[in-house]
Amino acid sequence: MTSGVFTDEACAFARGKNIELIDGKALHALIRGGSAPVKFFRDLLSITTAGAPYCPECQSRMVMRKAKHGTNAGKKYWRCSRHPDCKGMRPA
Template identity: 40%
Template sequence: MVSAGRFTDEALRFAEGRNIRLQTGQALHDMLRTSAVPAPLVSAHPPAHSSNPPAAPACPKCAKPMVLRTAKRGEQIGRSFWGCTGFPNCRGTQAAD
């Protein structure tokens, strides 16, 4: 848990004996400033196949580009579909194959 200020005595007592680490914002800043930035991971063996995402289609209602979304409710919950970037003004959708 990070705080921009100080922790109350009650918060310090609550954290004791628990898997909670309290840090002030300044302590976190100092920790990040002094840590080394790891080198990016580079694979010696590129993947055998490319998993390029499908190209975004144009909205059938307004022709704006679409974005891949996941249904959060209804019969199609959990399934991917293309939704218009003009949402909520445009509610164009298209099935993601």
């Protein structure tokens, strides 16, 4: 279980084992008392990063994000799936 997203290594480790990966979106839904869609429990990172570029800093997959503040508010960008441990970013 994580409050963020899983690394490629974590997904590879869990694949084929009796392990369910619960990411931040699914965890938040469970805490709110709702039920998370089943798709969140299987191979999460591949769902969120299919076709995503690799991080220029650590070579992990990147996740599409949307800036909420500042001069770039509303614009999309790629952020490393290992954030905040890795600060890799690139424009969308």
